[in-house]
Amino acid sequence: MAGSNEVNLNECKMVVPLNTWVLISSFKLAYNLLRRPDGTFNRHLAEFLDRKVPANLNPVDGVFSFDVLIDRATGLLCRIYRPATAEEPEPNIVELEKPVVGDVVPVIIFFHGGSFAHSSANSAIYDTLCRRLVGICKAVVVSVNYRRAPENRYPCAYDDGWTAFKWVNSRSWLQSRKDSKVHIYLAGDSSGGNIAHHVAARAVESGIDVLGNILLNPMFGGQERTESEKRLDGKYFVTLRDRDWYWRAFLPEGENRDHPACNPFGPNGRSLEGIKFPKSLVVVAGLDLIQDWQLAYVEGLRKAGKEVKLLYMEQATIGFYLLPNNNHFHTVMDEISEFVSSDC
Amino acid sequence: MKRDHQEISGSGSNPAESSSIKGKLWEEDPDAGGMDDELLAVLGYKVRSSDMADVAQKLEMLEKVMGTAQEDGISQLGDTVHFNPSDLSGWVQNLLIEFNGSTTTPDPNFNDDSEYDLRAIPGVAAYPPVKSDPGLENTRKRAKTESSSSSSSTTTRPVVLIDSQETGVRLVHTLMACAEAVQQDNLKLADALVKHIGLLASSQTGAMRKVATYFAEALARRIYRIFPPDSLDPSYNDKLQMHFYETCPYLKFAHFTANQAILEAFSMANRVHVIDFGLKQGMQWPALMQALALRPGGPPAFRLTGIGPPQPDDTDALQQVGWKLAELAERIGIEFEFRGFVANSLADLEPEMLDIRPPEIEVVAVNAVFELHPLLARPGGIEKVVSSIKAMKPKIVTVVEQEANHNGPVFLDRFTEALHYYSTLFDSLEGSGVAPPSQDLAMSELYLGRQICNVVACEGMDRVERHEPLTQWRTRMETAGFSPVHLGSNAYKQASMLLSLFASGDGYRVEENNGCLMLGWHTRPLIATSAWRLAGTESGSELTQELS
Numbered sequence: 001m002a003g004s005n006e007v008n009l010n011e012c013k014m015v016v017p018l019n020t021w022v023l024i025s026s027f028k029l030a031y032n033l034l035r036r037p038d039g040t041f042n043r044h045l046a047e048f049l050d051r052k053v054p055a056n057l058n059p060v061d062g063v064f065s066f067d068v069l070i071d072r073a074t075g076l077l078c079r080i081y082r083p084a085t086a087e088e089p090e091p092n093i094v095e096l097e098k099p100v101v102g103d104v105v106p107v108i109i110f111f112h113g114g115s116f117a118h119s120s121a122n123s124a125i126y127d128t129l130c131r132r133l134v135g136i137c138k139a140v141v142v143s144v145n146y147r148r149a150p151e152n153r154y155p156c157a158y159d160d161g162w163t164a165f166k167w168v169n170s171r172s173w174l175q176s177r178k179d180s181k182v183h184i185y186l187a188g189d190s191s192g193g194n195i196a197h198h199v200a201a202r203a204v205e206s207g208i209d210v211l212g213n214i215l216l217n218p219m220f221g222g223q224e225r226t227e228s229e230k231r232l233d234g235k236y237f238v239t240l241r242d243r244d245w246y247w248r249a250f251l252p253e254g255e256n257r258d259h260p261a262c263n264p265f266g267p268n269g270r271s272l273e274g275i276k277f278p279k280s281l282v283v284v285a286g287l288d289l290i291q292d293w294q295l296a297y298v299e300g301l302r303k304a305g306k307e308v309k310l311l312y313m314e315q316a317t318i319g320f321y322l323l324p325n326n327n328h329f330h331t332v333m334d335e336i337s338e339f340v341s342s343d344c
Numbered sequence: 345m346k347r348d349h350q351e352i353s354g355s356g357s358n359p360a361e362s363s364s365i366k367g368k369l370w371e372e373d374p375d376a377g378g379m380d381d382e383l384l385a386v387l388g389y390k391v392r393s394s395d396m397a398d399v400a401q402k403l404e405m406l407e408k409v410m411g412t413a414q415e416d417g418i419s420q421l422g423d424t425v426h427f428n429p430s431d432l433s434g435w436v437q438n439l440l441i442e443f444n445g446s447t448t449t450p451d452p453n454f455n456d457d458s459e460y461d462l463r464a465i466p467g468v469a470a471y472p473p474v475k476s477d478p479g480l481e482n483t484r485k486r487a488k489t490e491s492s493s494s495s496s497s498t499t500t501r502p503v504v505l506i507d508s509q510e511t512g513v514r515l516v517h518t519l520m521a522c523a524e525a526v527q528q529d530n531l532k533l534a535d536a537l538v539k540h541i542g543l544l545a546s547s548q549t550g551a552m553r554k555v556a557t558y559f560a561e562a563l564a565r566r567i568y569r570i571f572p573p574d575s576l577d578p579s580y581n582d583k584l585q586m587h588f589y590e591t592c593p594y595l596k597f598a599h600f601t602a603n604q605a606i607l608e609a610f611s612m613a614n615r616v617h618v619i620d621f622g623l624k625q626g627m628q629w630p631a632l633m634q635a636l637a638l639r640p641g642g643p644p645a646f647r648l649t650g651i652g653p654p655q656p657d658d659t660d661a662l663q664q665v666g667w668k669l670a671e672l673a674e675r676i677g678i679e680f681e682f683r684g685f686v687a688n689s690l691a692d693l694e695p696e697m698l699d700i701r702p703p704e705i706e707v708v709a710v711n712a713v714f715e716l717h718p719l720l721a722r723p724g725g726i727e728k729v730v731s732s733i734k735a736m737k738p739k740i741v742t743v744v745e746q747e748a749n750h751n752g753p754v755f756l757d758r759f760t761e762a763l764h765y766y767s768t769l770f771d772s773l774e775g776s777g778v779a780p781p782s783q784d785l786a787m788s789e790l791y792l793g794r795q796i797c798n799v800v801a802c803e804g805m806d807r808v809e810r811h812e813p814l815t816q817w818r819t820r821m822e823t824a825g826f827s828p829v830h831l832g833s834n835a836y837k838q839a840s841m842l843l844s845l846f847a848s849g850d851g852y853r854v855e856e857n858n859g860c861l862m863l864g865w866h867t868r869p870l871i872a873t874s875a876w877r878l879a880g881t882e883s884g885s886e887l888t889q890e891l892s
Contacts, residue, residue, distance in 0.1 A: 013400070018396050018397065018400060019381050019383055019384055019391075019396055021400060022384070022391065022396060022399050022400050022403065022432070023384060023387065023389070025400070025403045025407070026389075026403060026432055026435075026436065029403065029406060029407075029410075029436075029439070032410070044833070044836065044837040044840050044841075045426065045833055045837070047836075047840070047853075047854070047855075048426065048429070048833045048836045048837070048856050049426065049429045049833075049856075051387060051388025051389065051429065051430065052388075052855055052867075053388070054500050054502035054867060054868065054869065055502045055503055055504070055867060055868075056500045056501060056502060057501035057502075057503055058500065058501050066503040066504070066505060067502075067503065067504040067505065067866065067867045067868070068504070068505045068506075069504060069505070069506050069851075069866060072506075075850060075851055075866070077504075077866055077867060079867070092520060092760060093503065093505075093516050093520070093760065093763070093764065094513060094516055094517045094520060096503070096505065097505075097513065121867075122867045124386070124387045124388040125387050128386055128387060322387070323383045323387075324383070325383060
């Protein structure tokens, strides 16, 4: 393992631009400092190191943002991103919840990644990503600051996702003119992708429509060790060991990775056959060690007769969508745009 | 080293797809040079393009060194004190030094020896009433001049909405419309609107109602030109501030974080001198004194110079505080000296009056908690004070200010900013767990209400609540010849822990910002603590060996 370290580093650096490598490597380093072997997490240091940005009513590149505390009891906060309009280039506080203008206005509820433990809605990397989504989808984006593991295990993140979903669905100012309904898409990367799936399932159960799911490198897993996990362990920023740590931190104590939260189509999972599950766009990075689980997820959707488009980005690593300096990034953004606009 | 790096990259087989992009990025761009990488800058990391390969290399080295420690995990490195994570290069460098130094026992220099007993932070009970001796040092000068407000603008307007109720929005809308009418000098309309606000506010509840009421009153004063009386009894304001101190953690945070920086700056000194630009009730100092008393190796001799405004009834408020602190000092075994200075304005201070002793003998800290922004009300005020500070040759200057933009040239903008700011602040008081109508809460609100009144109703020299955001204070300090002293992860951690001790309701958040710490309510920063040293001197409190 020690000898192969050098090979790993070099391989890794072949496939990403230097600044991406520096970014993701420093995250990896920081995250290694935060996870303790006993399963606890150095939350203070995590918050200290995380680069955060405030919301901003002043439009930047045509997008402004503001935060809303939607549940005082749990402190659940969402950051809302809206396109600035020609009529109101400098929105003030009364413009914030002004009704959206348009026959069809997509509203994307976004769940940030971080393996259920890291990051926040106001993390710079996710603020940047959400702003992009506004632009490419001509959408309102609602980024959910869900409670994180290990302090808050399953099902807290899903509950927060559901609370945010209901809140969004009940905002009259988010309704599209066409049918006076909120046109909701669920999106997320890593653990956020996992949350998006589960919130969609719950929405469907409650009879509320979700127009589509966008899962970027979604975090799924299972007890079995798959081929991709063995082959790619430690090679591209991520180790199996850290994946295991995060699942142990999120899942209820005593549960293993075949828990349906982790493995929705696994031995304890449930088929979606006969259920009106939304169409999905699933992006899988070819150098992500958990890809076999992501591909199994896609297969699970297909087998249940659900519409799913798989984007397999062969030479992509985790986090490729954080910086717009590679072709995978642009390809995926185009696909997301297409996925959302095809309903408009 | 860089050459090796490029050889490795060149010889690899690149997937056809992205090779053109990668190739370009891997070459050293001769123009990039001293510029920060733009893409990383957006994400909060400042790395010069020309340093990128070097940072990468250091990361690789760390990876190799840490690889062998993987079995035990490297989370013990989490005890290391981290500084300024935005400076990736510095951060990685420090970790390398730390890791090479020792693997299991953290270097004692970076232990929490600046940590002190959080219980030392006093409540009201700290000060039983005490008799005092008269004897003041007096400087009375009053200079009336007009001033123009500073006009540099920030680019962020952060807003956290708490209430999405129908009436809340209408209320805000009306407040804004009224402010706009005032700005346009349409006083008839403004008058009508201000009355309407009263009606709307009465149907609201909680924080929004209170905030609206204060803003409406301030607008009314501005419209009818019934300005608040000039300088109110400062002891009354001090009392209000005490209640504010008790009700919510903002002042405690301010004192705590400033004290962290001061303690670190004092760490090797035998004689120390704190110059407090606004002594008030001296709430900041017992905790510092306790910490100094507990210092391994024994406490330094502690001298405190407290500055305060003249009292209308001629009582020597400063000496009273001095006496209480002297009593404390005796109890805990610290050599203590106190001097009070009365001044209408900090700009009236001359450093020669303060009996500054040479730096080899005594280490000086200058402390300004919410004391600098009023100086912006008179031309030359801040410049004079900053140059006075420099003449005091401090090892450290601690500055705490409201993180708000209440000093722009346009009234409506100031109004809007203040509305957001105080709404958030009032909301945090609602959530602070203080049971319904308490004396403390009401007084705290009054304390804030007076600030609102000043921001909205006053102008010229009377408008002293000229809050400006950290970015502007930074520019000002750096231009004046100060360099930042970074507050690190230990200060951050303890400030966070302080919050959970004192604040019920966990909406309070500490954020690190380029070496400064900010306390906010949820995602909205509300106050910021920064620390400074004279450029060209060493602070002695940081890992980085950087000397300007």
